[in-house]
Amino acid sequence: MEQQRAILLRCASGFPSLPGEDVVRDGGVQGGGDDAGVDGLPDGVLAALRSLKMGSAAVGLMITASHNAVGDNGVKVADPSGSMMTQLWEPFADALAGAPTAEDFVRVVFEFVDEEKIPFGVARPSEILLGRDTRPSGKPSLKLRNRYGGIAAVVGAVAIDMGILTTPQLHWMVRRRNEGRGASEDEYFRQLSDSFRNAYDPSVWVDGANGVGGEKLGRILNDGVGADFVQKEKAIPHGFSTSDAGRRCASLDGDADRLVYFRITGEEGRKIDLTDGDKILSLFSLFIKEQLAKLEEGGEPAGRARLGAVQTAYANGASTEFLRRMGMEVAFTPTGVKHLHEKASEYDVGIYFEANGHGTVLFSDNQKAALRLWEVSQLINQAVGDALSGFLLVEAILRHKGWSIEDWNSLYQDLPSRQLKVKVADRSVVTTANAETQVVNPPGLQEAIDAETAKYPNGRCFIRPSGTEDVVRVYAEAATQEAADGLARAVALEVGRSL
Numbered sequence: 001m002e003q004q005r006a007i008l009l010r011c012a013s014g015f016p017s018l019p020g021e022d023v024v025r026d027g028g029v030q031g032g033g034d035d036a037g038v039d040g041l042p043d044g045v046l047a048a049l050r051s052l053k054m055g056s057a058a059v060g061l062m063i064t065a066s067h068n069a070v071g072d073n074g075v076k077v078a079d080p081s082g083s084m085m086t087q088l089w090e091p092f093a094d095a096l097a098g099a100p101t102a103e104d105f106v107r108v109v110f111e112f113v114d115e116e117k118i119p120f121g122v123a124r125p126s127e128i129l130l131g132r133d134t135r136p137s138g139k140p141s142l143k144l145r146n147r148y149g150g151i152a153a154v155v156g157a158v159a160i161d162m163g164i165l166t167t168p169q170l171h172w173m174v175r176r177r178n179e180g181r182g183a184s185e186d187e188y189f190r191q192l193s194d195s196f197r198n199a200y201d202p203s204v205w206v207d208g209a210n211g212v213g214g215e216k217l218g219r220i221l222n223d224g225v226g227a228d229f230v231q232k233e234k235a236i237p238h239g240f241s242t243s244d245a246g247r248r249c250a251s252l253d254g255d256a257d258r259l260v261y262f263r264i265t266g267e268e269g270r271k272i273d274l275t276d277g278d279k280i281l282s283l284f285s286l287f288i289k290e291q292l293a294k295l296e297e298g299g300e301p302a303g304r305a306r307l308g309a310v311q312t313a314y315a316n317g318a319s320t321e322f323l324r325r326m327g328m329e330v331a332f333t334p335t336g337v338k339h340l341h342e343k344a345s346e347y348d349v350g351i352y353f354e355a356n357g358h359g360t361v362l363f364s365d366n367q368k369a370a371l372r373l374w375e376v377s378q379l380i381n382q383a384v385g386d387a388l389s390g391f392l393l394v395e396a397i398l399r400h401k402g403w404s405i406e407d408w409n410s411l412y413q414d415l416p417s418r419q420l421k422v423k424v425a426d427r428s429v430v431t432t433a434n435a436e437t438q439v440v441n442p443p444g445l446q447e448a449i450d451a452e453t454a455k456y457p458n459g460r461c462f463i464r465p466s467g468t469e470d471v472v473r474v475y476a477e478a479a480t481q482e483a484a485d486g487l488a489r490a491v492a493l494e495v496g497r498s499l
């Protein structure tokens with residue numbers, strides 16, 4: 001234990017040569033001084049400890065900042081099941097990342113090891129699968145070397161560089177590896193293509209956000225592109241033009257775990273018709289409900305499955321109404337896929353999507369017995385939301401129904417909406433309740449929002465602190481675009497005044 005403490009301290013102090021390098025298979029890490037320091041060390045240590053806690057099962061570490069600007073970077077940790085790292089460990093991750101000195105870092109680690117009874121220092125090596133997106137900062141560098149060093153310093157664990165991957169591919173690989181099944185990229189694509197023969201329509205164009213998703217789909221198209229841009233700005237991404245009007249287009253984000261569709265209308269300059277995550281949820285719900293009804297008609301007990309849709313407050317109000325009218329049970333959770341995923345797993349078939357295009361379908365074991373659904377369950381990534389498998393399933397269902405993107409889009413008409421962000425010094429002063437739809441603190445702000453909202457017919461508005469940026473987000477819906485814009489602006493001013 002003392003030796004482990006000394007090794008960790010040495011790593012955390014930023015020594016250029018790290019212990020355990022020879023147990024690392026890294027395929028080309030340079031020792032250069034391109035980005036000196038110990039960035040990456042906390043994530044390496046975190047992932048290695050998580051693996052130890054879970055009986056040395058494989059854990060994933062994805063180096064990506066998803067839809068954020070190319071200069072940003074971050075990491076995502078995949079648990080041994082392939083889902084996101086347990087929320088119970090988030091305070092520890094924050095404490096590691098925020099430790100001001102090497103000594104503090106080591107103290108945080110050892111306190112946590114004691115508290116969680118992690119079998120620290122055992123001989124059995126754990127395995128960390130590393131993935132990265134196409135950002136230049138993801139390239140093998142000193143940061144990566146620190147990650148390896150951090151991993152090795154904990155237990156002599158082995159890090160395996162899986163190369164450039166989508167986030168969902170890495171989650172899938174972690175899950176498969178821990179099931180003792182083939183986990184290569186070839187196997188990922190084999191599973192997708194086996195369950196998706198002939199569904200890809202070559203007339204569909206894809207905006208890959210210049211990210212790893214595009215590369216995986218055949219290298220397509222990063223500022224002014226991607227699912228976040230298309231969904232929030234409702235504008236045509238770079239690389240597309242009004243001459244593509246009418247065509248069905250899909251847009252992924254930088255690490256391919258978000259998917260939205262759009263159609264360039266060609267009217268009023270650069271306008272698009274957005275078919276967002278809410279509509280993907282609606283399409284999937286419709287299809288799965290129909291299949292269940294058929295099974296039930298045929299006397300199949302699987303047809304009586306408990307089917308649920310999971311949304312956040314950002315879901316367009318019209319989508320919720322559509323789902324409820326269809327007879328779906330609809331549940332709401334706070335923002336962030338970890339919350340939606342957890343809720344969806346309570347159903348026999350749980351479908352979740354954020355409006356921005358993160359989501360997937362989860363099947364309980366008894367449901368997978370139903371054959372069509374089995375095919376769908378094979379196609380759609382059970383570990384995490386995956387834009388590539390989501391895209392293929394949309395294409396398969398549209399083909400099955402003979403639908404165009406207009407048919408699909410006309411399931412319901414979106415209510416006009418507006419999202420704004422207000423830059424604040426300390427977003428943590430805002431706290432919310434009721435799946436983020438009510439402000440608890442600062443006092444009086446919810447009353448001010450209610451008063452503004454009451455001025456607009458069909459108005460709905462909420463605010464919440466972002467989990468990823470130093471901003472408070474404002475969302476408003478109303479009967480007209482002008483009204484939604486007006487409500488969002490008025491509430492943004494209230495937020496500014498009260499913080």
Ligand SMILES: CC(=O)N[C@H]1[C@@H](OP(=O)(O)O)O[C@H](CO)[C@@H](O)[C@@H]1O
Binds near residue numbers: 468
């Ligand atoms: C309004 C919005 O799109 N929020 C996004 C954004 O979170 P914030 O906590 O709102 O910053 O990034 C998350 C991670 O990608 C995503 O899950 C979430 O939906």
Ligand SMILES: [Mg+2]
Binds near residue numbers: 066253254256
């Ligand atoms: Mg993403």
